[in-house]
Amino acid sequence: MYFLTLFIVVIEAIILDLKMKIKLHHFIAAILVFTYSVSSAQKIATLPADGYLFINPEKGSDHNAGSKDNPLKTLFEAARRINDANGKGALNVILAEGIYGLDATVTFHPYNWHFSKSERLTIRAESLPDDADWNPGKMPVIISTMPLNFKPMGEPDPGTSYGIQIEMSYVTIQGLRVLGTPVHETPKIGDVKRNYPIVREGLDLDDLRITQCLFVGDRVAIPNHLAILASGQGVVVDHCVFYKVKDAVVFFLSNKPAERCEMHHNLIIDNYGGAVWSWSAAEDFKYYNNVVSGTNIFWILNKDGKNAFKVNNSMIIGYNELVKKGGGAKDFGEKADPSKVKFGNDVIIKKTGKIEIDQDQTSRNYLQIKPGTLGSNIGAGLFTK
Structure with missing residues (x-):
């Protein structure tokens, strides 16, 4: 018991x-x-009531409210807050001068914030080229330092990275100085290490404007493989400068021919790839008031080479080839019918020669065409006024 x-x-x-x-x-x-x-x-911080998120890489903190007096530190945090937000209306991400190192892709892909053509997302510099007190040193500098192990379009590719990825419609990017990534671009035959600083993959997206941005590369120190890779409709690139990049702009893929696409008032200098890749562009593509100097290939058509395009009031001076088709990251395709690119009577084409660029770093006109010299009358470059 x-x-x-x-x-x-x-x-x-x-x-x-x-x-x-x-x-x-x-x-x-x-x-x-x-x-x-x-x-x-x-x-998940609330967005400022006025719709403005300020970033300062030196004085900011990602724990701040994001106001002008209490800025964020990184572009990653601004993207995260926008992606997590609920609501509608215009939003503005304002970047102070300074260096923005991206050690991972910054993706803007909001699911519950609704934009429109008039109420869009704008990612821009605090000081813009047309402002009276602007100088080139005030441009925010974007540089990619992430591992090159990204999978573009879901495909494995160990030699690729994206910088800023825009997976939404109704976006403006303005006033940034955009570099590439510090890698050895071609370590062996068939291998291309490369960064795409600004990308949009969505085939059905619309309305992306990139304006007054300076894309800079150096083939040895910091290759800028392809400044803008954009799919979908309504891609407009204007008043940008592409200096010693490989490829300037690729109109990439679309679920139908990409309408309402434009390139105008751009300056493309010494690019060792192609200046214009019109792969997905519809025949309403507008190309005017651009200056291309020292290019390897001026225009690269889609591989089927069917669509024809018009070039107006522009200059192509110093080039190896005018028109090709197909190609990709590792090559520039094959010979194409040159009549598919139709040049207006106001277009200047010269096989040899070059334009004069202002190399004075203290000049407001740094890396722009010198006033009064060949091509300056076309109005290509960072300034709209």
Whole structure:
């Protein structure tokens, strides 16, 4: 009888201990859930009421509100807050001067914030080229430093990275100085290490404008393989400068011929790839008031070479080949019918020669065509006024 009583007492103690442990586990779990909820609520910060998020890489903090007086530190945090937000209306991401190192792709892909043509997302410099107090040193500098192990369009490619990826419609990018990535671009035959600084993959997206941006590369130190790779409709690139990049703009893919695409008032200097890749562009593509100097290939058509395009009031001076088709990251395709690119009477084409560029870094006109010299009358470059 004594042993039975002792056995019952022991069993009851064990059961009581188990109940206490279960309660303790539940208590700990509740604390963890509460802590996670609080941290998540803190993390998903409310966007400023005026729709402006300010970033300063030197003075900012990603724990700040994102106002002008309390700026964020990184473009990643601005993208995260916009991607997590709920609502509608215009939003503006304002970048102060400074260096923005991207060690991972910055993707803008909001699911629950709704934009329109008039109420869009604008990612721009705080000081713009047409401002009275602007100088080239005030341009925010974007440089990619992430590993080159990205999978473009879902395909494995160990030699690729994206900088800023725009997976939404109704976006303007303005006033940035955009570099490439510090890699050795071609370590062996058939291998191309490359960065795409600004990308849009969505085949059905619309309305992307990139304006007054300076894309700079150096084939040895910091190759800028392809400044703008954009799929979908309504891609407009204007008043940009592409200086010593490989390829300037590729109108990439689309679920139908990409309409309402334009390139105008751009300056493309010493690019060792192709200046214009019109792969997805529809025949309403507008190309005017551009100056291309020292290019390897001026225009690269889609591989079927069917669409024809018009060039107006522009200059192509110093080139190896005018028109090819097909190609890709590792080559420039094959010979194409040159009549597919129709040059207006106001277009100047010279096989040899070059334009004069202002090389004075203290000049407001740095890396622009010198006033009064060949091509300056076309109005290509960063300034709209």
